[in-house]
Amino acid sequence: MHAFVHRTTRTLALVGAAAAAGLLLSACGTDGGGGTSGSDHSGPSAAAPSTATAAAPGPxxxxxxxxxxxxxxxxEQALEMAGLAEGRAQDPEVKQLVTAIEQAQDPEIQKMKAWLKGWGRPESAGDGSGGHGSGGHAMAGMLSDKDMQGLAAVTGRDFDRMFAxxxxxxxxxxxAMAEDERRNGRNATAKSLADDVVRTQSAEVTELRKILDRL
Incomplete structure (x- = not known):
């Protein structure tokens, strides 16, 4: 009986010591974990919504x-261009491409907005309102206001040619922007979307060139 009590007391003492050691280690472990260097970021903070974390997980x-x-x-400007096709486009293949652009790019906009929210970053890189005038000139392929007005002013075959x-x-x-992301980006979800942009829009450029040659 005395031996049993002795063994039980010793076991409880060992368990208590192990628990204390575990608490000490966990307290130390919160100090220095996962710091990142340079411009890399570890992702959304613990306080960020879980939906944002799911949108673009990882660093x-x-x-x-x-x-x-x-x-x-x-x-957004591509969608504006596509919107001008309503009542103006004549060629069936142009109309099909307009639908494809709308179906692909609107969901992609929502995804990217969710990423930025989850990362705690603003939707616009500039300090203005985030419209096309805010830094838009720096983006390759962006149309000027004059280009948009010219596109809105034509219909039928003329619209199809100018649109293409x-x-x-x-x-x-x-x-070009997506290829830069594939080279320099780090987030797997963002790089995957860049792959989609390169593949999809390169194929659409090929189709548009064929349409332009035919019109």
Whole structure:
């Protein structure tokens, strides 16, 4: 009986010591973990919404942020161009491409906005309102106000030709931005979208060139 009590007391003492050691180690472990250097970031903070974390999990860097901030207004202008096709476009293949652009780029805009929210970054890289005038000149392929007005002023075959020509330049700019993200970005989700942009918009440029040759 005395031996049993002795063994039990010794066991409890060992368990208590192990628990104390575990608490000490965990307290030390909160000090220095996962710091990142340079422009890399470890991702959304613990206080960020879980939906934001799911949107673009993992580390990200400044190239990922810039890609999203620049591609959002770039996509928005493509949607504006597509919107002008309503009542103006005549060619069936142009109309099909307009639908494809709308179906692909609007969801991508929402994804990129979710990334930036989860990363704690603004939607616009500039300090203005974030419209096309805020830094838009720096983005390859972006149309000027004069280009947009010219596109809105034509219909039928003239619209189809101008739309194809302007959208080729616009897509070429998006592909260049996406290729830069593939080279310099860090976030796997952002790089995957960049892959999609390169693949999809390069294929659409090929189609647009064929349409332009035919018109």
């Amino acid at each position: 990200f860097n400044d190239a990922d942020v810039m890609f999203a901030q620049m591609m959002i207004p770039h996509h 020509r302007l959208m080729i330049a616009h897509h070429d700019g998006a592909v």
